[in-house]
Amino acid sequence: MLPPPHAHGPAGASDPLSALGPRELRRRTSAKWRTYPEDVLPLWVAEMDAPLAGPVARALTEAVALGDTGYPSGTGYAEALAGFAADRWGWRPPVEHTALVPDVMLGITEVLKLVTGPGDAVVVDPPVHPPFRAFVEHLGRRIVEAPLGTDLRLDHGVLEEAFARATQRGRPAAHLLCSPHNPTGTVHTRSELERVAALAERYGVRVVADEVHAPLVPSGAEHVPYLSVRGAGRGFALMSASKAWNLAGLKAAVAVAGPEAAGDLARMPEEVGHGASHLGVVAHTAALRHGGEWLDAVLAALDRNRRLLGELLGRHLPGVRHRPPQGTYLAWLDCRGLGLGDDPAAVFLERGRVALGSGPDFGTGGAGHARLNLATSPEVLAEAVRRMAAAV
Numbered sequence: 001m002l003p004p005p006h007a008h009g010p011a012g013a014s015d016p017l018s019a020l021g022p023r024e025l026r027r028r029t030s031a032k033w034r035t036y037p038e039d040v041l042p043l044w045v046a047e048m049d050a051p052l053a054g055p056v057a058r059a060l061t062e063a064v065a066l067g068d069t070g071y072p073s074g075t076g077y078a079e080a081l082a083g084f085a086a087d088r089w090g091w092r093p094p095v096e097h098t099a100l101v102p103d104v105m106l107g108i109t110e111v112l113k114l115v116t117g118p119g120d121a122v123v124v125d126p127p128v129h130p131p132f133r134a135f136v137e138h139l140g141r142r143i144v145e146a147p148l149g150t151d152l153r154l155d156h157g158v159l160e161e162a163f164a165r166a167t168q169r170g171r172p173a174a175h176l177l178c179s180p181h182n183p184t185g186t187v188h189t190r191s192e193l194e195r196v197a198a199l200a201e202r203y204g205v206r207v208v209a210d211e212v213h214a215p216l217v218p219s220g221a222e223h224v225p226y227l228s229v230r231g232a233g234r235g236f237a238l239m240s241a242s243k244a245w246n247l248a249g250l251k252a253a254v255a256v257a258g259p260e261a262a263g264d265l266a267r268m269p270e271e272v273g274h275g276a277s278h279l280g281v282v283a284h285t286a287a288l289r290h291g292g293e294w295l296d297a298v299l300a301a302l303d304r305n306r307r308l309l310g311e312l313l314g315r316h317l318p319g320v321r322h323r324p325p326q327g328t329y330l331a332w333l334d335c336r337g338l339g340l341g342d343d344p345a346a347v348f349l350e351r352g353r354v355a356l357g358s359g360p361d362f363g364t365g366g367a368g369h370a371r372l373n374l375a376t377s378p379e380v381l382a383e384a385v386r387r388m389a390a391a392v
């Protein structure tokens with residue numbers, strides 16, 4: 001049984017993650033709520049249980065009322081992103097160094113096509129967002145792994161070895177950096193990123209930073225845009241409002257080039273931008289321009305959920321080891337102490353009727369782990385941990 005619809009107190013009213021009850025969420029038709037049967041509580045894919053931010057809903061409603069449903073035009077999205085980045089991170093990406101792309105993952109593949117050829121290597125840092133491997137392999141590039149350290153942070157020694165292997169015989173190579181890192185929630189520091197940039201320069205590796213989770217860094221850590229660090233001028237970043245404002249169904253993202261990569265980005269074929277939807281551009285632009293207050297309410301709610309998860313696990317599942325995520329709304333649970341085998345999420349699903357992300361899908365370092373989506377209400381979170389505990 002799901003908890004009853006949330007009673008909206010004064011805190012609930014301003015908490016986007018508590019605004020929708022289970023009956024409303026069950027009516028959703030997206031992957032999170034439709035992949036599993038009704039008796040399964042879904043905390044797997046990176047969708048949020050929040051209603052649309054007011055400014056986004058208003059922008060979309062106005063576009064629909066006007067029949068403003070044609071093709072995207074202009075650089076409004078990139079300008080809104082530049083304003084948001086300047087405001088939040090003190091760094092303003094030049095609009096002339098940006099390109100509109102259909103979404104972050106397709107943007108990554110298009111940037112990889114600009115700087116690598118078939119059979120060239122792309123370095124990834126597992127455990128990491130499973131499409132990193134899938135999209136890269138589908139593109140005909142070779143994966144070289146540089147696993148995170150046991151502290152779940154980049155290991156620059158391992159990265160250097162991977163860069164050396166990736167560029168053997170002078171071949172071009174790229175490093176697909178996840179910043180902040182999904183699934184561990186690691187927020188890379190400026191000095192960690194500078195060391196990545198220095199290694200990339202030394203080996204001639206092109207860094208492609210996926211910063212889709214960047215707005216989702218609650219108190220306690222600070223997102224540093226990769227392109228703002230010393231030595232990152234030959235890199236790229238992919239950015240989007242899709243994670244922070246739950247807009248994955250409204251396709252649009254922005255690719256940004258460092259100053260010395262702008263010539264490469266200029267070679268991106270014009271038709272790539274045609275894959276972004278105009279309504280996506282409208283929604284993402286409104287989110288970045290006017291969605292700051294809503295985002296701050298989400299960040300405050302995530303902060304509470306991070307603490308709550310720690311308390312709940314301590315009480316009901318002390319065998320699970322977990323480092324509260326510094327960023328993202330994802331929690332990476334080390335379940336090896338529970339003796340549930342390589343894929344604890346499969347056991348939680350079968351016995352507990354709660355769906356988490358399957359650790360092994362995230363590659364090396366994923367066995368014995370599961371990923372839990374915190375972008376939900378405290379009631380659903382408590383119910384999820386209760387079901388997990390019941391499965392053990």
Ligand SMILES: Cc1ncc(COP(=O)(O)O)c(C=O)c1O
Pocket residue numbers: 046103104105106129178182210212240242243248253
């Ligand atoms: C690291 C990372 N990149 C990209 C995406 C997907 O972004 P998009 O829908 O814009 O391709 C996700 C979704 O969870 C993600 O976690």
